[in-house]
Amino acid sequence: MKVALTKVTMVSESTLKEPIVALIRRHGATGFTLTKVEGEGSRGVRASDWGGRNVMIETIVSPETADALLEELSSAYFEDYAVIAWLTDVSVLRGEKFLRKGS
Amino acid sequence: MKVALTKVTMVSESTLKEPIVALIRRHGATGFTLTKVEGEGSRGVRASDWGGRNVMIETIVSPETADALLEELSSAYFEDYAVIAWLTDVSVLRGEKFLRKGS
Amino acid sequence: MKVALTKVTMVSESTLKEPIVALIRRHGATGFTLTKVEGEGSRGVRASDWGGRNVMIETIVSPETADALLEELSSAYFEDYAVIAWLTDVSVLRGEKFLRKGS
Numbered sequence: 001m002k003v004a005l006t007k008v009t010m011v012s013e014s015t016l017k018e019p020i021v022a023l024i025r026r027h028g029a030t031g032f033t034l035t036k037v038e039g040e041g042s043r044g045v046r047a048s049d050w051g052g053r054n055v056m057i058e059t060i061v062s063p064e065t066a067d068a069l070l071e072e073l074s075s076a077y078f079e080d081y082a083v084i085a086w087l088t089d090v091s092v093l094r095g096e097k098f099l100r101k102g103s
Numbered sequence: 104m105k106v107a108l109t110k111v112t113m114v115s116e117s118t119l120k121e122p123i124v125a126l127i128r129r130h131g132a133t134g135f136t137l138t139k140v141e142g143e144g145s146r147g148v149r150a151s152d153w154g155g156r157n158v159m160i161e162t163i164v165s166p167e168t169a170d171a172l173l174e175e176l177s178s179a180y181f182e183d184y185a186v187i188a189w190l191t192d193v194s195v196l197r198g199e200k201f202l203r204k205g206s
Numbered sequence: 207m208k209v210a211l212t213k214v215t216m217v218s219e220s221t222l223k224e225p226i227v228a229l230i231r232r233h234g235a236t237g238f239t240l241t242k243v244e245g246e247g248s249r250g251v252r253a254s255d256w257g258g259r260n261v262m263i264e265t266i267v268s269p270e271t272a273d274a275l276l277e278e279l280s281s282a283y284f285e286d287y288a289v290i291a292w293l294t295d296v297s298v299l300r301g302e303k304f305l306r307k308g309s
Binding site: 002005007031032033034035060088089090091092093094098 | 114138139140141142143157159173174177181187188189190191192
């Protein structure tokens with residue numbers, strides 16, 4: 001049985017990797033995927049200026065958790081860091097694996 | 104003309120790369136993309152414990168093929184392996200390239 | 207406040223990286239993400255035959271810009287190159303960062 005969930009994708013400079021992973025864990029997500037990427041963003045900052053490659057972090061959560069994650073990411077980092085984030089609707093088989101225990 | 108298709112994304116330990124690619128081919132998909140990723144999943148297994156990096160495999164197919172692929176992946180590997188998968192609706196230009204011949 | 211936008215994902219041989227980035231800029235996109243990937247496509251060309259890894263380029267734009275980008279990519283490259291592209295609906299916080307100034 002498929003469950004409708006939300007994928008949160010966050011792309012940031014590599015220095016934010018650990019804080020973002022901690023943020024994901026605080027929101028009860030059960031897993032995440034990291035990909036090394038390069039990028040150029042709306043702040044006009046190129047990957048090569050960031051002293052390293054960027055990281056794309058993806059986690060699949062409930063729609064409510066996705067909104068909460070995005071809001072906290074935004075208020076914590078959007079002002080001062082080159083970070084972007086977006087939500088995508090996804091369908092997951094055995095979706096219960098992705099949901100916080102107790103929720 | 105755009106066609107509505109389904110993207111199947113599978114993230115697994117690297118040892119499942121060949122079996123998953125074989126599974127994709129058996130279902131008649133005409134292509135796939137592989138990305139090396141790291142991850143931490145619901146089984147509490149960290150990427151570093153898996154003896155290597157993980158792999159994200161993506162293929163775009165018809166909605167029916169997507170369901171069949173996901174079902175077979177689930178029954179073959181979800182029990183014993185650290186593998187997750189999800190479906191995303193996508194729009195493709197020249198979508199006929201992605202459909203199994205004869206279907 | 208979330209804004210509904212469209213993610214354009216393009217996967218091609220690495221030699222098309224610069225032309226595709228130029229195409230993205232011409233259409234006024236404010237950023238993009240590049241990931242090194244491997245792939246096998248409908249043209250029956252394997253990554254290893256392409257003299258290098260492939261590249262996945264993603265950019266988030268308005269639905270209208272997404273269609274225009276896809277059309278131009280198609281007419282410029284689909285005939286002669288191993289390139290595929292697809293669109294995904296996404297929700298973005300502070301979506302105005304992704305929109306072309308003046309549009």
